[in-house]
Amino acid sequence: MLNVKRISILFGATFLFFSLLLYISTESANAEDKPVYTVTPLSDPINENYMTYSTFTSETMQYYMLRSYLEKLESTGGGTLILNEGTYTVTNALYVPSNVTIEFEDGVRIIKGTDTGSSMKPAKSIFQFVRPSKAKEDDAFGKFKGEKNISLIGRGEVTIDMDYDLSAISIIMGHNQNIVVDNITFLNMYSGHFIEMDASKNVVVKNCTFDGSRNYMGYNKEAINIDTPDAKTSGWSQIWSKFDAQPNFNVVIENNKFNLLDRAVGTHKYSGGKYHDRIIIRNNEISNTRSDAIRVMNWSNSVIENNTITNVNEGNLRGILASGAVNPTFQNNVFTNVSRAMQFIVWQNNGPGEEYETIFNDLSEANKKALAMNNGQNMKEDFIRISNEEFKNYLKPEKVYLKK
Numbered sequence: 001m002l003n004v005k006r007i008s009i010l011f012g013a014t015f016l017f018f019s020l021l022l023y024i025s026t027e028s029a030n031a032e033d034k035p036v037y038t039v040t041p042l043s044d045p046i047n048e049n050y051m052t053y054s055t056f057t058s059e060t061m062q063y064y065m066l067r068s069y070l071e072k073l074e075s076t077g078g079g080t081l082i083l084n085e086g087t088y089t090v091t092n093a094l095y096v097p098s099n100v101t102i103e104f105e106d107g108v109r110i111i112k113g114t115d116t117g118s119s120m121k122p123a124k125s126i127f128q129f130v131r132p133s134k135a136k137e138d139d140a141f142g143k144f145k146g147e148k149n150i151s152l153i154g155r156g157e158v159t160i161d162m163d164y165d166l167s168a169i170s171i172i173m174g175h176n177q178n179i180v181v182d183n184i185t186f187l188n189m190y191s192g193h194f195i196e197m198d199a200s201k202n203v204v205v206k207n208c209t210f211d212g213s214r215n216y217m218g219y220n221k222e223a224i225n226i227d228t229p230d231a232k233t234s235g236w237s238q239i240w241s242k243f244d245a246q247p248n249f250n251v252v253i254e255n256n257k258f259n260l261l262d263r264a265v266g267t268h269k270y271s272g273g274k275y276h277d278r279i280i281i282r283n284n285e286i287s288n289t290r291s292d293a294i295r296v297m298n299w300s301n302s303v304i305e306n307n308t309i310t311n312v313n314e315g316n317l318r319g320i321l322a323s324g325a326v327n328p329t330f331q332n333n334v335f336t337n338v339s340r341a342m343q344f345i346v347w348q349n350n351g352p353g354e355e356y357e358t359i360f361n362d363l364s365e366a367n368k369k370a371l372a373m374n375n376g377q378n379m380k381e382d383f384i385r386i387s388n389e390e391f392k393n394y395l396k397p398e399k400v401y402l403k404k
Contacts, residue, residue: 034079034099037069041086046072057117062088071132073100078149089113092123093172097131098147104184106156112165124192126160127152129173130240142242144201144249146175154183164190164214174198174229174241181205186223189213189261193225198236199246209257210264220262220291224253226276226299233269233353245271247298254282258289266295269349270324272356275300282306292317293338297347298324298359305331312338316380323347324359331370336377341402342384346391358391371400 037046045068050056056064066081066088073079078099085107091114096102104110114122129147134140152171160170169192173179179200186194186208194210197203210223229236230245258264264286267276279302286293287310294304302325309319319335320342322328335341344361348354363371363386371384379402386398 035073035076036080036082037072038082038084039065039069040084041088045069055116055118055120059089059113059115059117060091060120063091063094063113066090066094067092067132070094070096070100073097074131074133083108087111090126091116092120093125093128093135095132095135096127096129096147096150099149101151101153104152104154104158106158108154108158110160112160112162112168112170114163114165124165124167125169125172127171128238129171129176129179130238134240136239138239139242140240141175142199142244143246144175144177144199146199146240148177150176150178151180151182152184153180154185157185158183159185159187160194161187162189162192162194164188165192166190166216167192169196170194172196172238173200173203174236174238175246176200177202179203181208183207185209185211187211189221189223191216191219191221193222195224196227196236197224197248197251198227198229199241199244199248200251201249203248203251205251205253205256207255209259210261211257211259213261215262215290220268220295222263222266222268222295223258223261224265226251226265226267226279227269228271228274228276230269230271230274230353232355233271233349235269235352245274247271247274247276248279249276250278251276252280252282254280254284256284258284258286258293260288262290263295264289264293266292267297267299268295269353270298270347270356270359271353274298275324275326277301279303284308285310287311289313292319292321294320296320296322296325296328299328300326303329305329305333307333308336309333309338310336314339316340318343321345322361324361326362327364328361328367329370330367331373333374334377335374335379335402338376339380340385341374341376341379341381342371343397344384344386344388345394346388348391361386361388368400372403374402376402
């Protein structure tokens with residue numbers, strides 16, 4: 001005679017199994033129900049009304065065409081937009097809703113347009129991960145409650161060329177979840193960022209190239225900026241955000257190439273008491289940066305490993321500069337032609353956000369042991385500096401020597 005408890009467990013497991021099958025079947029059916037649209041640079045907008053606008057010009061026709069399909073995908077609850085080979089000039093922001101994949105076929109080139117040929121003012125971004133219907137709404141999203149399940153995928157040689165448009169940004173993500181940016185080459189930044197990442201959870205940026213930027217007025221601009229939507233620091237300006245200073249969580253940046261930039265990845269202002277958690281920077285090639293290649297600022301449980309950092313500008317600049325690092329695991333990186341491999345310092349915001357308290361690093365003995373697993377070649381110093389006493393006090397740092 002079967003034990004009643006065993007029967008109950010068996011029934012429960014069976015119920016869970018069939019529930020999972022039903023869930024998978026439903027999800028698959030929902031995915032199959034989503035539309036797939038394929039366009040070329042010569043395609044008309046799916047919403048033909050745009051063609052009657054006075055601002056519909058030869059300069060804006062591709063912007064309106066892509067905009068119309070993204071608006072259609074919002075109404076269908078998601079789907080796929082495939083861009084066939086060719087050059088697409090985008091003058092104004094394209095708002096991407098949830099559950100959308102944009103696939104760029106081999107030979108696609110996106111160019112940041114700066115002339116609309118009309119009275120419409122061009123925007124300073126190409127893609128923003130917010131649904132079109134909410135893009136102009138104040139305080140629409142906070143925390144991670146904005147768009148989710150968005151992918152931008154390159155299927156060959158795909159470029160997004162910012163054409164040195166001053167302060168322009170290729171991708172703005174905020175309050176998002178489940179984001180993938182894969183196999184895209186980003187070119188020719190002038191100030192701004194290639195990717196602005198705020199208040200986003202479960203993000204993967206992989207197999208991309210970030211190549212070329214102009215420096216502006218002494219500012220150090222990151223190819224990928226890890227930031228918080230905080231009005232006090234003035235680093236975020238999207239009206240659809242609640243400006244709740246939500247940090248990022250679980251971000252993977254791997255197998256990318258960064259070249260001829262101010263910085264590859266980093267934060268330039270922090271929000272008091274807010275930590276970007278689980279930022280993973282792994283297996284990247286970083287070369288020829290004008291400033292510290294990676295700038296850590298209020299990152300907790302972050303991992304920076306197996307990267308090569310080469311040719312950081314002369315002076316006392318660092319491959320990695322960290323402030324407010326809590327439980328960092330920085331290991332197995334190779335630094336070549338870099339004055340200092342890493343330095344940990346106390347920091348204080350300057351200007352906007354200066355009301356926040358000074359930030360300190362928190363390294364365990366295990367964290368320091370991991371630091372010793374980094375390797376340096378042709379360095380001015382063969383050790384990592386840890387200065388954690390007070391702001392602007394760099395005397396008598398603790399030293400962790402690099403792997404021989």
